[in-house]
Amino acid sequence: AKSRGKDRYELYSEQLTSDAVQSFSVEQDLRQALQEHQLVLHYQPQYRLDDDRLCGLEALVRWQHPERGLLGPDQFIPLAEETQLIVPLGWQVIEQACQQMSRWLEQGLDVPLVAINISPHQLLQADFIPRLNALADGFGLERKRIELEITESMIQQDPDFVIQQLQRLRLSGYHLALDDFGTGFSSLDRLKYLPLNRLKIDKSFTRDIGRNPKDEAVILTVIALGRSLGVEVLAEGVETEKQRDFLKTHQCNSMQGFLMGKPVPAELVRL
Numbered sequence: 271a272k273s274r275g276k277d278r279y280e281l282y283s284e285q286l287t288s289d290a291v292q293s294f295s296v297e298q299d300l301r302q303a304l305q306e307h308q309l310v311l312h313y314q315p316q317y318r319l320d321d322d323r324l325c326g327l328e329a330l331v332r333w334q335h336p337e338r339g340l341l342g343p344d345q346f347i348p349l350a351e352e353t354q355l356i357v358p359l360g361w362q363v364i365e366q367a368c369q370q371m372s373r374w375l376e377q378g379l380d381v382p383l384v385a386i387n388i389s390p391h392q393l394l395q396a397d398f399i400p401r402l403n404a405l406a407d408g409f410g411l412e413r414k415r416i417e418l419e420i421t422e423s424m425i426q427q428d429p430d431f432v433i434q435q436l437q438r439l440r441l442s443g444y445h446l447a448l449d450d451f452g453t454g455f456s457s458l459d460r461l462k463y464l465p466l467n468r469l470k471i472d473k474s475f476t477r478d479i480g481r482n483p484k485d486e487a488v489i490l491t492v493i494a495l496g497r498s499l500g501v502e503v504l505a506e507g508v509e510t511e512k513q514r515d516f517l518k519t520h521q522c523n524s525m526q527g528f529l530m531g532k533p534v535p536a537e538l539v540r541l
């Protein structure tokens with residue numbers, strides 16, 4: 271048993287080394303990716319439930335890696351967050367989304383709004399708002415066409431500053447959405463101080479519509495909460511007709527999910 275213990279330890283330490291080496295090289299790769307603009311955005315449509323009209327597009331980042339192919343955000347966003355690379359990465363995302371939006375508008379296409387995921391580090395930068403304004407103005411975009419998606423965990427970091435920052439953004443004309451709502455145990459009390467336009471119900475709740483009455487109860491509660499706070503409610507992760515019907519019946523405002531469309535490159539977005 272002892273020798274097996276030792277073997278296991280060696281295996282584990284080898285594993286640790288290779289993980290460390292691997293994350294180092296991924297970090298190098300990611301720096302290069304930023305320099306060489308290997309990050310691309312895919313867009314997923316959002317629809318109103320009452321009239322099925324398109325009401326937004328969420329920009330989701332991917333990494334077109336020269337050797338490893340197209341990588342999803344879960345494969346590099348956590349590392350980017352740890353290394354602060356998320357800040358320059360986030361600016362590339364915002365810039366690309368704004369540029370694409372202005373292209374669509376130039377082509378005479380009606381794009382109601384583009385939703386962009388914002389990381390806490392980015393929002394906490396002192397120059398976040400002026401830089402964002404400069405980008406939006408530079409591309410000639412109305413600010414209400416830009417929705418910033420933030421998460422509950424963001425608010426826990428430095429609540430007063432975050433709330434202030436969100437109020438400034440809202441006063442500047444941007445739309446704000448609270449992403450993954452229901453997963454962060456944030457205090458409902460704080461919600462009333464957040465100047466939100468939308469709550470996004472996390473897909474873990476949507477998934478179990480028709481299977482788990484508790485998830486359905488959470489969804490109904492969020493819809494009611496949104497209504498009483500005057501905030502729109504969007505359900506994400508809608509994959510089946512049954513889920514859509516449930517949401518429509520209970521007057522959720524909008525939805526997003528594989529049933530209506532997967533995230534696709536800009537050229538494949540149908541407007």
Ligand code: C2E
Nearest residue numbers: 330331342343344363387388389507508509526527528533
């Ligand atoms: P999220 O913001 O919650 O984005 C929704 C995720 O759910 C996306 O995964 C999307 O492809 C996926 N999804 C959409 N519809 C369905 C559905 O019907 N069923 C299922 N099972 N999944 C669905 P993706 O693109 O892999 O993004 C993962 C996460 O990475 C995002 O979660 C977001 O937190 C983060 N992320 C993506 N782009 C960015 C970015 O530009 N900046 C930052 N900071 N984070 C980003």
Ligand code: CA
Nearest residue numbers: 328387419449
């Ligand atoms: Ca999101």
Ligand code: CA
Nearest residue numbers: 449450470506
């Ligand atoms: Ca989400």
Ligand code: CA
Nearest residue numbers: 449450472473
């Ligand atoms: Ca998520």
